[in-house]
Amino acid sequence: MLVNADNYAYVFRAFCEIDLDNGKVNRLEPIKEEYEVPAPYDLLLPVANVVLSQMSDEEFNMFCCGSAVERQDIQNLPSQYVQTDRLLTAYFNDFVL
Numbered sequence: 001m002l003v004n005a006d007n008y009a010y011v012f013r014a015f016c017e018i019d020l021d022n023g024k025v026n027r028l029e030p031i032k033e034e035y036e037v038p039a040p041y042d043l044l045l046p047v048a049n050v051v052l053s054q055m056s057d058e059e060f061n062m063f064c065c066g067s068a069v070e071r072q073d074i075q076n077l078p079s080q081y082v083q084t085d086r087l088l089t090a091y092f093n094d095f096v097l
Contacts, residue, residue: 001042004034008045010052017064018092041090048084
């Protein structure tokens with residue numbers, strides 16, 4: 001499934017933030033216009049988009065760019081937050097299954 005600013009705007013924004021934070025985007029590599037999300041992670045897109053859309057800027061930044069220590073409490077949140085974290089972590093790790 002292709003993710004872009006039109007179909008999953010908040011997931012797209014999160015992927016961009018992750019890329020900016022970890023150096024995938026720089027003067028030689030621009031921000032992507034779309035991202036490929038493989039199965040089974042594509043099933044997490046609708047829930048993640050809703051969850052991310054409801055977050056404050058601080059929460060959004062923590063989910064996208066927070067350290068392992070900052071993010072460890074996510075596992076105690078409702079399942080839709082855990083699913084969102086799973087998607088973002090998978091993206092960070094290049095969707096290695």
